[in-house]
Amino acid sequence: MIQGKQATPFLFSLDENLEKVKRELGNSTDLVTRQVRLEAVDQMQVGILYTEGLVDKNMISGFMESLMLHARKKDFPTEADPLMLMKDFLLTIGGVEEVYDFDHLFDAILTGDTVILVDGYSYGFIANTKQWEDRGVQETSVQTVVRGSREAFSENLRTNTALVRRRINNRNLWLETMQIGDMTQTKVAVMYIKGVVQESVVTEVRERLGQITIDGILESGNIEEMIQDHTFTPFPTVYNTERPDSVAAGLLEGRVAILVDGTPIVLLVPAVFVQFFQSSEDYYMRADFGILRILRLISFFIALLAPSLYVAVTTFHQEMLQTNLIMSIAAQREGVPFPAAVEALLMEFTFEMLREAGVRMPRAVGSAISIVGALVLGEAAVQAGLVSPATVIVVSITAITSFVFPSFSMSIPIRLLRFGLIALAASFGLIGVFVGMIALCIHLCTLRSFGVPYMAPLAPMNLADQKDTLLRLPIWMMHTRPHFLRQKNSARERQSKI
Numbered sequence: 001m002i003q004g005k006q007a008t009p010f011l012f013s014l015d016e017n018l019e020k021v022k023r024e025l026g027n028s029t030d031l032v033t034r035q036v037r038l039e040a041v042d043q044m045q046v047g048i049l050y051t052e053g054l055v056d057k058n059m060i061s062g063f064m065e066s067l068m069l070h071a072r073k074k075d076f077p078t079e080a081d082p083l084m085l086m087k088d089f090l091l092t093i094g095g096v097e098e099v100y101d102f103d104h105l106f107d108a109i110l111t112g113d114t115v116i117l118v119d120g121y122s123y124g125f126i127a128n129t130k131q132w133e134d135r136g137v138q139e140t141s142v143q144t145v146v147r148g149s150r151e152a153f154s155e156n157l158r159t160n161t162a163l164v165r166r167r168i169n170n171r172n173l174w175l176e177t178m179q180i181g182d183m184t185q186t187k188v189a190v191m192y193i194k195g196v197v198q199e200s201v202v203t204e205v206r207e208r209l210g211q212i213t214i215d216g217i218l219e220s221g222n223i224e225e226m227i228q229d230h231t232f233t234p235f236p237t238v239y240n241t242e243r244p245d246s247v248a249a250g251l252l253e254g255r256v257a258i259l260v261d262g263t264p265i266v267l268l269v270p271a272v273f274v275q276f277f278q279s280s281e282d283y284y285m286r287a288d289f290g291i292l293r294i295l296r297l298i299s300f301f302i303a304l305l306a307p308s309l310y311v312a313v314t315t316f317h318q319e320m321l322q323t324n325l326i327m328s329i330a331a332q333r334e335g336v337p338f339p340a341a342v343e344a345l346l347m348e349f350t351f352e353m354l355r356e357a358g359v360r361m362p363r364a365v366g367s368a369i370s371i372v373g374a375l376v377l378g379e380a381a382v383q384a385g386l387v388s389p390a391t392v393i394v395v396s397i398t399a400i401t402s403f404v405f406p407s408f409s410m411s412i413p414i415r416l417l418r419f420g421l422i423a424l425a426a427s428f429g430l431i432g433v434f435v436g437m438i439a440l441c442i443h444l445c446t447l448r449s450f451g452v453p454y455m456a457p458l459a460p461m462n463l464a465d466q467k468d469t470l471l472r473l474p475i476w477m478m479h480t481r482p483h484f485l486r487q488k489n490s491a492r493e494r495q496s497k498i
Helices: 014-024 057-070 082-090 102-109 157-167 199-210 220-227 244-253 273-277 287-315 323-332 340-360 363-383 389-401 408-428 430-446 463-467
Strands: 031-038 044-051 096-099 114-118 124-127 173-180 186-193 239-241 256-260 266-269
Touching: 014 031, 014 044, 014 102, 014 114, 031 057, 044 057, 044 082, 044 102, 057 082, 082 114, 082 124, 096 102, 102 114, 102 124, 157 173, 157 186, 157 244, 157 256, 173 199, 186 199, 186 244, 199 220, 199 256, 220 239, 220 256, 220 266, 239 244, 244 256, 244 266, 273 287, 273 408, 287 340, 287 389, 287 408, 287 430, 323 389, 340 363, 340 389, 340 408, 363 389, 408 430
Parallel strands: none
Antiparallel strands: 031 044, 044 114, 096 124, 114 124, 173 186, 186 256, 239 266, 256 266
């Protein structure tokens, strides 16, 4: 129900109530209304309303059969309230509650419930009959792993909450649900582990969600944009994932999960910078394989700095390269009409267009178009003398390293910042690159996510949390949760390994 609007109570006439519902919904063809008479309860006239496609018809058929056929008047007390008789004896379905006004009625039938109204009474019942088509639990398509769970969230909120509860079978896993969006009335669930999470974080999440006033929420990205701490930053301050095991791990660390009905992407807060380089697979394989996280961090710097360093060195600082190498690069660039900066920008821009085309093209031909387009255009550009082979190699390495990050949301700021660093390198050489990196570090250190420093536990430095930052220590050594989340209960294990 929209806040500030006075509820409209039911009328005593069933026909008038049904007519008002049809009129308010514009006589929509998916609205089903049915009137029956109950022999068991003094021939009482009952109206049944639901939206076709959002309900389980088998459940509706079951309790209608109980209402119309199986019940007989002799089976019930004669002096009881007829509506209470129907609720206690005839509605053979779980989740029955009373409804007194049209606002709650519309909310119920438009979300998959069935409303039962009775002639001569100013209230009715809501029966939980929700069941709509979804694609079910399928394999992850973005955050894939070699070892670990293949399950991914779906668009059904209750399916998603069940996937998390399967992994955390604990009574302290609490779930709060609210509706956001005046028109869409989208259900948003907040999950956290009571006794582990910091209460101030949960309170902050509630307040930020409660302050959202908008017509509709269609995806968790709408929520993310409205609750994030910093708007004008390329870096994500809210972590998103499609993996239930990642959400369960975040909850166990003391984070809060935000699930939105209609999307398979779940939000986790607070989020820190190193979190976007951690993969679920890091914790399922041997601890020494955690060195792959170092590889991801190296790839981060290559994807960010490789084109700008190439432009700076070849344009201003040729003395930094060996004579043979600089002679080879100079020979390749002979006849190229553009400076190195223009070459790099041209190739980067072309690759970004190819990547976007590969995503938007039909799945059957998208990957082929992107790969073939990159090979053909790169080779043709070199043969035509528009770019040098060295530039193609640098841009290709940059493109490969940008796909190494487990979280796709971290690759977006890298793609944006790369162009700015190329411009600084073309203008001021290595000095411009260094100034740009210093400004970037300062910006990262000023960011916060729900009160937690974005660069924690690196800045401010916390030695106790380094066990799961650049490397991952064995599980039995990670007996405490991250201290920067300030949980109530920081102990993971009851005792250390002997």
